[in-house]
Amino acid sequence: MGLCFVRSSLIGAKASGIMSESPEPGRLVYTPKELLSDGEYAEPLYAGGVLCHGGFESDGAYRPPRTLHRTPAIAAWQGQIGAGGGELVTISDEQVPPQYPSVDQAKLLLKAGVREPIVRALTVISILEGFGAIIRDVRVPDLKELLLEPFDGTALAHLDKGLFEAHARDEAGYRDQGGHKQMWEAARDLALENPTVPSDVFMRLMGDRGRARGGGDPLFPQLDKKLYRMLMMMSQVLVIEVFARGTFEWGIDVLSDPEVSAEPEKAGTMVRYIQADESPHVEYLRTGLSEIRTRTLRTVDGKTIAGREVVDGILHHILHRMRESRPREQRDDTRNALIAAVDAGEAKKSLLEDFDAMAPEWDRPERTGFEPQAA
Amino acid sequence: MNGLTRLYRTYRVGTTAARLWSMYKVPATLRRWTGRPERTNEELEPVNERASAVLLDLAFDLRGVIIKMCQAIATRSDRFPPSFIDQLKQCHDAVPSKPFEVVKVHVERELGKSLDEAFHSFEPEPIASASLAQVHAAVLHDGSKVAVKVQYPDIQEIVQTDLRNMRRACRIYEWLDPQPLELLPLLEELAKHISYELDFEREADSADRVRELFKNNDTVVVPRIHRELSTKRVLVMELVSGTKITEKNAILEMGLTPRDVLQDLMHIFVHMIMADGFFQADPHPGNLMVTPEGRIIVLDFGLSKELPDGFGLGLFELMFSMMTLNEAAMIKAFTALGFQTKTGDTKTFVAIARRMMRRSDTGRFEGEFTEEMTDELFDAIREDPVVSVPSDFVLVGRVFSLLSGIAHTLGHRANVLQAMGAGSPG
Ligand SMILES: Nc1ncnc2c1ncn2[C@@H]1O[C@H](COP(=O)(O)OP(=O)(O)O)[C@@H](O)[C@H]1O
Ligand SMILES: [Fe+2]
Ligand SMILES: [Fe+2]
Numbered sequence: 001m002g003l004c005f006v007r008s009s010l011i012g013a014k015a016s017g018i019m020s021e022s023p024e025p026g027r028l029v030y031t032p033k034e035l036l037s038d039g040e041y042a043e044p045l046y047a048g049g050v051l052c053h054g055g056f057e058s059d060g061a062y063r064p065p066r067t068l069h070r071t072p073a074i075a076a077w078q079g080q081i082g083a084g085g086g087e088l089v090t091i092s093d094e095q096v097p098p099q100y101p102s103v104d105q106a107k108l109l110l111k112a113g114v115r116e117p118i119v120r121a122l123t124v125i126s127i128l129e130g131f132g133a134i135i136r137d138v139r140v141p142d143l144k145e146l147l148l149e150p151f152d153g154t155a156l157a158h159l160d161k162g163l164f165e166a167h168a169r170d171e172a173g174y175r176d177q178g179g180h181k182q183m184w185e186a187a188r189d190l191a192l193e194n195p196t197v198p199s200d201v202f203m204r205l206m207g208d209r210g211r212a213r214g215g216g217d218p219l220f221p222q223l224d225k226k227l228y229r230m231l232m233m234m235s236q237v238l239v240i241e242v243f244a245r246g247t248f249e250w251g252i253d254v255l256s257d258p259e260v261s262a263e264p265e266k267a268g269t270m271v272r273y274i275q276a277d278e279s280p281h282v283e284y285l286r287t288g289l290s291e292i293r294t295r296t297l298r299t300v301d302g303k304t305i306a307g308r309e310v311v312d313g314i315l316h317h318i319l320h321r322m323r324e325s326r327p328r329e330q331r332d333d334t335r336n337a338l339i340a341a342v343d344a345g346e347a348k349k350s351l352l353e354d355f356d357a358m359a360p361e362w363d364r365p366e367r368t369g370f371e372p373q374a375a
Numbered sequence: 376m377n378g379l380t381r382l383y384r385t386y387r388v389g390t391t392a393a394r395l396w397s398m399y400k401v402p403a404t405l406r407r408w409t410g411r412p413e414r415t416n417e418e419l420e421p422v423n424e425r426a427s428a429v430l431l432d433l434a435f436d437l438r439g440v441i442i443k444m445c446q447a448i449a450t451r452s453d454r455f456p457p458s459f460i461d462q463l464k465q466c467h468d469a470v471p472s473k474p475f476e477v478v479k480v481h482v483e484r485e486l487g488k489s490l491d492e493a494f495h496s497f498e499p500e501p502i503a504s505a506s507l508a509q510v511h512a513a514v515l516h517d518g519s520k521v522a523v524k525v526q527y528p529d530i531q532e533i534v535q536t537d538l539r540n541m542r543r544a545c546r547i548y549e550w551l552d553p554q555p556l557e558l559l560p561l562l563e564e565l566a567k568h569i570s571y572e573l574d575f576e577r578e579a580d581s582a583d584r585v586r587e588l589f590k591n592n593d594t595v596v597v598p599r600i601h602r603e604l605s606t607k608r609v610l611v612m613e614l615v616s617g618t619k620i621t622e623k624n625a626i627l628e629m630g631l632t633p634r635d636v637l638q639d640l641m642h643i644f645v646h647m648i649m650a651d652g653f654f655q656a657d658p659h660p661g662n663l664m665v666t667p668e669g670r671i672i673v674l675d676f677g678l679s680k681e682l683p684d685g686f687g688l689g690l691f692e693l694m695f696s697m698m699t700l701n702e703a704a705m706i707k708a709f710t711a712l713g714f715q716t717k718t719g720d721t722k723t724f725v726a727i728a729r730r731m732m733r734r735s736d737t738g739r740f741e742g743e744f745t746e747e748m749t750d751e752l753f754d755a756i757r758e759d760p761v762v763s764v765p766s767d768f769v770l771v772g773r774v775f776s777l778l779s780g781i782a783h784t785l786g787h788r789a790n791v792l793q794a795m796g797a798g799s800p801g
């Protein structure tokens with residue numbers, strides 16, 4: 001499986017970096033400090049005047065943050081899975097629902113001067129990116145007790161030794177460096193010229209219904225609770241990250257169109273940087289889940305269960321639900337904002353009709369690719 | 376209320392303060408002079424017990440503002456010894472009541488009709504009596520069961536006297552303390568809040584508004600108001616029943632999971648504060664119950680308040696900047712929330728945030744405003760009097776620390792960020 005963390009075609013970045021403390025390809029064990037280290041950049045990244053993470057090599061290429069060792073480490077762990085006859089968990093592109101509003105819909109609104117729904121959508125993206133930081137609060141169970149096979153020198157052994165923390169910092173920023181939250185805000189503010197942020201974004205984010213309690217009964221009640229929660233979280237975040245592919249393409253397309261964006265060059269590039277940063281997230285999560293998948297888990301009732309059954313079961317469940325809920329939520333969110341604008345006399349009724357006529361269509365594939373195997 | 380009562384109240388506050396002083400400060404000073412060590416917690420326990428009894432006695436006698444203060448103490452098991460908590464807990468709902476005759480006359484005067492005309496039956500013994508009012512169960516002529524919240528007849532005047540006494544005490548304190556905490560503005564806030572609580576029409580409006588906010592959320596119960604039988608001083612509402620939210624064992628016995636109950640509770644309050652911008656600002660355990668179906672009953676909308684536009688976003692940014700240790704963002708968020716320094720030196724905000732984080736259980740901010748952290752905030756501000764705090768933030772901070780107290784009692788944590796929906800799935 002070829003690794004392509006940085007979309008070099010888009011941004012001409014190189015994943016390798018020759019630094020003073022050079023990474024050693026093939027090495028399997030790292031300290032947290034190493035997994036969090038940037039190495040040196042020729043120039044830092046500023047987003048709308050705010051210092052952000054990552055930076056530029058001397059040839060001007062952008063290199064994502066905390067990848068000096070993280071990138072080769074993930075490559076080495078992935079190589080091991082293949083060498084052991086395992087395969088990497090892959091969520092196929094056809095599972096990714098279309099972004100709502102679509103690029104055309106977004107441009108339609110912006111050209112009509114109705115910006116609020118798009119400002120709202122971009123703000124929600126930045127807030128959700130920021131919330132990604134809670135991955136650092138996932139409690140990692142004692143895997144030595146729970147896995148039958150050894151797992152030294154794997155991504156699993158490094159989850160709470162730098163991987164979760166690096167992910168959290170990338171999303172929400174750390175100390176004086178902004179992360180994706182601030183970078184999306186900057187892209188929004190550049191393209192749409194510091195729009196007023198709707199003060200009720202949280203109303204939409206939190207919904208007006210009661211909280212669904214923990215999603216019902218656990219899928220695998222026989223699993224250690226901490227382990228189950230961690231696997232659910234990793235799978236959910238993986239699905240979100242994979243779905244985000246559509247969001248990046250959308251953001252780049254909309255924000256770098258000079259007809260609707262005040263700073264097409266800068267705003268579009270900002271989203272490309274974010275996109276580049278996300279690759280290590282997808283890769284370490286699928287690596288960790290793949291490692292579980294090739295192992296055997298001890299259950300609380302003293303029996304064992306194949307990791308494959310657990311990981312596939314969880315991924316199937318989450319994909320199945322989110323493929324349906326995510327486009328629906330995005331659609332409701334934007335449409336409601338547009339309807340509010342129509343009601344307030346800020347948009348013509350015909351705009352809503354044109355908007356609806358452009359709604360992206362999606363043939364949801366029958367299968368998720370993680371269906372339980374016939375016994 | 377006559378001058379004699381006023382004099383009596385002033386006298387009671389003064390002598391109680393003197394007694395407490397003699398129980399704690401005097402022996403401590405003597406020990407220091409004679410070179411003996413401070414009393415241990417164990418040695419202090421009988422003293423605490425006596426002191427809390429003295430306080431409770433004062434609160435029951437004088438009610439009004441004093442009860443408010445004791446209620447605050449009773450929610451702070453982190454700060455006060457167990458005997459204080461046990462005793463003063465009673466201030467939430469077990470204050471000795473006014474006799475039925477007094478209540479009857481008062482209700483009839485307020486409603487302009489006799490009790491028999493208004494109600495099919497009226498329980499002479501109240502369900503609860505608290506700082507400003509007592510609550511009786513009754514039945515309407517159509518058979519519906521109601522709770523009748525009746526303001527103590529002379530409470531308006533009593534509150535005025537208490538506030539005057541406290542203003543006086545504040546001035547003396549500010550005169551004595553070389554670096555006084557600005558108590559007077561806080562006291563004026565308290566005065567404003569008490570005046571809200573004494574206006575039952577406002578309370579009825581607030582209850583209706585919150586019920587409307589949660590009309591699609593069936594985890595929340597807000598009792599319906601019977602407007603036709605309510606006035607500024609008498610509030611008639613649907614009678615509800617449930618288990619007190621801090622009774623962990625009773626919650627378990629109903630077959631409910633305290634963790635779920637807490638999640639719903641957090642969701643409700645965080646939704647009001649972050650999303651709706653209108654909130655019930657007094658979630659002390661006396662105002663919250665759980666039904667056997669696991670729904671949360673929210674009572675007592677006396678202290679409900681609207682937040683300025685963008686407050687939720689500002690608070691979110693503040694939590695965020697603390698979580699990521701981003702100092703520039705902290706300064707921006709504190710400023711956006713309306714914090715001010717007299718000198719314009721914003722580094723103070725960073726220092727305050729650092730102090731709060733140091734008091735959290737993990738040394739980091741993970742999304743919970745514990746009672747310790749809120750206290751630390753106010754301590755920090757007292758020591759650095761150049762900072763002024765927006766009053767809305769004070770109220771919201773208190774809400775979060777009350778919720779944190781409830782969470783701890785139930786054996787969990789009150790994570791605001793998680794309640795916003797960022798929780799782990801499944
Ligand atoms: N609608 C109701 N149904 C049942 N009990 C109630 C109701 N309203 C109030 N109570 C009881 O009365 C107590 C005091 O009422 P509350 O409105 O909180 O008054 P206060 O503002 O004086 O605290 C509550 O703690 C609760 O036990
Ligand atoms: Fe991100
Ligand atoms: Fe990510």
